[in-house]
Amino acid sequence: MAGEFEFIEWLRSQQRASAFVPVPAGDDLAVLRWDGRHLLLVGADQVLDGAHFDAAVHTPRQIGRKVMNRNLSDCAAMACLPAAAVATVALPRGLGVNYARELYLGLREAADPFDCPIVGGDTGSWDGKLAFSVTILGRSAGVTPIRRCGAKPGDGVYVTGPLGGSILGRHMTFEPRVMLARELAQAGGITAMIDLSDGLSRDLRHICRESGVGAVIDARAVPVHDDARHVAMEEGVEVADRQQRALDHAMNDGEDYELLFTGKPAATQPGIVRVGSIVEEQGLWLDDNGRRPLQARGWEHAI
Numbered sequence: 001m002a003g004e005f006e007f008i009e010w011l012r013s014q015q016r017a018s019a020f021v022p023v024p025a026g027d028d029l030a031v032l033r034w035d036g037r038h039l040l041l042v043g044a045d046q047v048l049d050g051a052h053f054d055a056a057v058h059t060p061r062q063i064g065r066k067v068m069n070r071n072l073s074d075c076a077a078m079a080c081l082p083a084a085a086v087a088t089v090a091l092p093r094g095l096g097v098n099y100a101r102e103l104y105l106g107l108r109e110a111a112d113p114f115d116c117p118i119v120g121g122d123t124g125s126w127d128g129k130l131a132f133s134v135t136i137l138g139r140s141a142g143v144t145p146i147r148r149c150g151a152k153p154g155d156g157v158y159v160t161g162p163l164g165g166s167i168l169g170r171h172m173t174f175e176p177r178v179m180l181a182r183e184l185a186q187a188g189g190i191t192a193m194i195d196l197s198d199g200l201s202r203d204l205r206h207i208c209r210e211s212g213v214g215a216v217i218d219a220r221a222v223p224v225h226d227d228a229r230h231v232a233m234e235e236g237v238e239v240a241d242r243q244q245r246a247l248d249h250a251m252n253d254g255e256d257y258e259l260l261f262t263g264k265p266a267a268t269q270p271g272i273v274r275v276g277s278i279v280e281e282q283g284l285w286l287d288d289n290g291r292r293p294l295q296a297r298g299w300e301h302a303i
């Protein structure tokens with residue numbers, strides 16, 4: 001990238017002070033201070049042009065926000081606090097320094113509310129499309145990480161908001177449920193949790209598989225987002241079938257980034273809805289005036 005040196009200088013000037021980062025940027029690796037009482041949680045998540053966003057449509061600011069928010073949402077899934085992040089971008093040749101700056105500022109817009117400094121990374125140019133990856137470090141900070149494997153028969157199944165139709169725009173603009181996850185976990189009674197990236201049917205299957213249990217979803221309880229109804233309408237479905245189609249979107253669309261959790265939560269909040277129950281027999285069922293097996297049809301991330 002032309003002006004790479006200036007870009008790196010600019011990045012250094014952007015670095016925020018943080019209690020975790022005792023050494024300013026400029027070395028081969030970032031240096032973090034870590035309190036030994038905290039577990040370190042690490043994950044990585046990337047977004048790819050044509051799969052998770054469309055560079056012809058979405059701004060670099062939006063793209064930066066999305067990749068950071070996906071990582072923050074994984075922190076929420078495990079009820080940890082984001083501590084720091086590292087970002088790697090493969091830029092299509094010719095996009096220029098301003099575009100790279102906007103990508104970075106998108107990361108910052110998402111990370112700053114959580115005091116999550118971006119402590120390092122790498123920028124390269126190539127003849128391919130834009131690929132943007134973030135590695136996130138989280139700290140347990142007094143809350144035992146919630147895993148996918150703890151669901152038990154008799155637990156409720158809950159989601160933290162309405163689902164479906166994120167393709168209309170929410171997949172770029174969602175808010176990661178980090179603080180809500182911490183509050184739920186601190187209150188107690190949560191046995192398993194995941195963030196809804198692949199769709200309710202598929203993500204619930206992940207929890208059931210890891211926990212060795214099954215689940216029954218109550219079709220009437222699933223909160224259907226207005227976007228799901230709009231998508232059903234745009235698809236030209238007959239009026240009589242629209243409600244069913246909207247429910248299909250709520251069950252199967254990806255990238256809602258709400259939380260899906262199981263248990264007997266000690267505290268609840270507005271917007272949290274019980275959508276079903278964990279059962280002993282392995283499998284997934286939809287209760288819609290009678291039980292029928294539920295196919296996991298979560299969408300592959302398609303934009």
Ligand SMILES: [Mg+2]
Nearest residue numbers: 074077195197
């Ligand atoms: Mg996840």
